[in-house]
Amino acid sequence: MRIGVPKEIKNHEYRVGLTPESVAEIVLHGHEALVESGAGAGIGAEDADYERAGAAIVADAAEVFARADMIVKVKEPQAAERAMLRPGQILYTYLHLAPDPDQTRDLVASGAVCIAYETVTDAHGGLPLLKPMSQVAGRMSVQAGAHCLEKAQGGRGVLLGGVPGVMPGRVAVIGGGVVGFNAAQMAVGLGADVTILDRSPAVLERLAVHFEASAKTRFSSRANLEERVTQADLVVGAVLVPGAAAPKLVSREMLSGMKKGAVLVDVAIDQGGCFETSRATTHADPTYVVEDVVHYCVANMPGAVARTSTYALNNVTLPHALAIADRGWQGALGADAHLRAGLNVWDGKVTHAAVARDLGYDHTPAETAVAA
Numbered sequence: 001m002r003i004g005v006p007k008e009i010k011n012h013e014y015r016v017g018l019t020p021e022s023v024a025e026i027v028l029h030g031h032e033a034l035v036e037s038g039a040g041a042g043i044g045a046e047d048a049d050y051e052r053a054g055a056a057i058v059a060d061a062a063e064v065f066a067r068a069d070m071i072v073k074v075k076e077p078q079a080a081e082r083a084m085l086r087p088g089q090i091l092y093t094y095l096h097l098a099p100d101p102d103q104t105r106d107l108v109a110s111g112a113v114c115i116a117y118e119t120v121t122d123a124h125g126g127l128p129l130l131k132p133m134s135q136v137a138g139r140m141s142v143q144a145g146a147h148c149l150e151k152a153q154g155g156r157g158v159l160l161g162g163v164p165g166v167m168p169g170r171v172a173v174i175g176g177g178v179v180g181f182n183a184a185q186m187a188v189g190l191g192a193d194v195t196i197l198d199r200s201p202a203v204l205e206r207l208a209v210h211f212e213a214s215a216k217t218r219f220s221s222r223a224n225l226e227e228r229v230t231q232a233d234l235v236v237g238a239v240l241v242p243g244a245a246a247p248k249l250v251s252r253e254m255l256s257g258m259k260k261g262a263v264l265v266d267v268a269i270d271q272g273g274c275f276e277t278s279r280a281t282t283h284a285d286p287t288y289v290v291e292d293v294v295h296y297c298v299a300n301m302p303g304a305v306a307r308t309s310t311y312a313l314n315n316v317t318l319p320h321a322l323a324i325a326d327r328g329w330q331g332a333l334g335a336d337a338h339l340r341a342g343l344n345v346w347d348g349k350v351t352h353a354a355v356a357r358d359l360g361y362d363h364t365p366a367e368t369a370v371a372a
């Protein structure tokens, strides 16, 4: 199969669909790789690195789209990219179609086979192709929060780890899933005084077993939240209620009880945020202050560490890309129900139930596509 990697064109997107190492694997499996010149620049991968891995470098995206059987990307295709898709061509990338009727219409019109990273499942009920980005954002949240706590950033001038003879900073992590677990790991590693709040007894138990005495766990009741938030130097918002907007767990009123210069990092901002006073920010201007509390609400945190994020993403996307290339998309999706859950659009039809429901399309089961 001929696999194409265009340069990402969405604003401030520095990641790339395949690393040179992934290209080498694809070539090892007997496939061809076509990489747009400069596609890896954002992660420090030069054209020469891709050539050494066995790729052919092409001048522009038009050639990648015209010649490749499968396009591997990171972000959803932009309008100019959608216009280059053709019937039967495979598109393998993040799509997030439910809130995006324009993109869905164009993908349906293209006749392409569109497999979305975010709806591929695993045997434990998780979303394994989303997980690495949550790991990155969770780990980054503490790094970003520690920076915001410095005086020059408007913070209260607290070093999270303290020093011998001085108390460490207090960190409250709300939500103990993938983001929260990774945030807590970083905060514990820095030597901070860490409490994780969650509503799920199973999650609290897992965290307690893992962290033992190095982090505290609390049930996320209103009273416990208020107590932890008002005492914290850094609060990380990491809740998720699948398919719903994030619950507003920290009210504007609660902020007035917080310490001056405390920091809120709202990782859940991509689902609307879990603090009442959150609004999405960008890496170019990541923070603002409300009631003397610094807010960091960057919706695309992994973008800042494009190299780490690209490698983390490739670790989980490459095995499926290889399966699709080796067996054809129908063979690979037919053999793997979890990968089949990734099929969102095929031959002008919507094959993902939630996308069809939310956008008013008829739903064609992915099984029908695989058997066609």
Ligand SMILES: NC(=O)c1ccc[n+]([C@@H]2O[C@H](COP(=O)([O-])OP(=O)(O)OC[C@H]3O[C@@H](n4cnc5c(N)ncnc54)[C@H](O)[C@@H]3O)[C@@H](O)[C@H]2O)c1
Pocket: 131, 133, 134, 135, 137, 174, 175, 176, 177, 178, 179, 180, 197, 198, 199, 200, 203, 220, 238, 239, 240, 241, 246, 247, 249, 266, 267, 268, 269, 270, 271, 298, 299, 300, 301, 302
């Ligand atoms: N900003 C970014 O760049 C970025 C990057 C990756 C993920 N995210 C977002 O971070 C959020 C968390 O993702 P995740 O992968 O950790 O999800 P997850 O499902 O692994 O964890 C969410 C946790 O929230 C808990 N929760 C739900 N309601 C709660 C409440 N009222 N109080 C306390 N805990 C509660 C759940 O029990 C669960 O343990 C999501 O909204 C995700 O989209 C943002």
